[in-house]
Amino acid sequence: MNTFKSSKLLFWTLWILAVVLIVYYATQISFVFQPIFVLFSTLFIPVLSAGFLFYLLNPLINLIEKLKIKRSFAILLVMVLFLSGAAIFIISMVPLLMNQLSDLIDNIPTIISDIEAQTKDLAFLSSLDNVNVEESLNQLNISLNALSKSFLFNITSSISSIIGKLANLTIVLITIPIILFYMFHDGKKLQLSVTHLFPDKYQKHVFELLHLTNDVITAYISGKGLASIVVAVLLYFGFLLIGVPYTLLLAIINGFTNLIPYVGPFIGGVPAVIVALTISPTAAILTALLIFVVQQLDANLLTPKFVGKSLAIHPLTIIIILLVAGKMLGIVGIIFGVPAFAIIKTAITYLKNTRSAVKQQTM
DSSP states (O other): OHHHHHOHHHHHHHHHHHHHHHHHHHHHTHHHHHHHHHHHHHHHHHHHHHHHHHHHHHHHHHHHHTTTOOHHHHHHHHHHHHHHHHHHHHHHTHHHHHHHHHHHHHTHHHHHHHHHHHHHGGGGSGGGTTSOHHHHHHHHHHHHHHHHHHHHHHHHHTHHHHHHTHHHHHHHHHHHHHHHHHHHHHHHHHHHHHHTTSOHHHHHHHHHHHHHHHHHHHHHHHHHHHHHHHHHHHHHHHHHHHTOSSHHHHHHHHHHHTTSTTTHHHHHHHHHHHHHHTTOHHHHHHHHHHHHHHHHHIIIIIHHHHHTTTTOOOHHHHHHHHHHHHHHHTHHHHHHHHHHHHHHHHHHHHHHHHHHHHHHHHO
């Protein structure tokens, strides 16, 4: 028994084996956990969306509170402004976005033809003298046509499932504001409630750790969200000046993908450059240059200003996180993988510093 207690390797090996066995047998009796999975999957999107909006808007409520306005009135004011803005956006912008998306899908063959025409104009370059442009374009035409047909087929086949989920989407849209209100109203109470779940000697450290992780989440979501909105607005007016079609749709895509560190601007920029190429190679170059300039502005000014040092993570580490999280959880993992890692890093750093402080006090 003493050997078991003194051997950390044996102790942790047995614990890992026990956890693996529990997970294995849990997968064999999945029907027992099915109600839990259904409950989790049902609440996941509303709670995640409300949590995102909470951290995006809570700094505004805190700012209003500093003006000597009660928190309840600040919550009411922010909720009214948010719901009014959301209603205006849905009524005025969503139909326009849907029209642009539908028009873009319908014009995929035309876009392919325009790109081919623009590419043929490059045949006069001396570097392409030995290239069979016609053959390359024919191969490109086959692959792009196949891709567009496959894309259109998938869109058509999924219409029925989309219609079937409209009711669920309506329920989610109604549920999110309710969850958001209670997060605003009882958010501080929740932090204290979680703290009281731990023994008295750990409550101080738990409270401090929750406060630190809350700051990290707030800084990332509110800062990155605000920076992405600025990026979308700048690109919208830039696309208008260049004359790129589907301006609003492309600007929102770029703003959304800007939430993904490092690789997001490339993901969002590719559709805009392709669409601009249908106008002219010059328009495509100007579009790429515009996106590059705006992203440099974001990387060197907006994100450092709004987010601060909460994501002081090496770029290679971020790329690895995006690959792993994207493989495991898809788009949700890509968006939230980096802040989740930042939270884990903050917790580990706090525990390490606390342990070092305790050791110094005992010496």
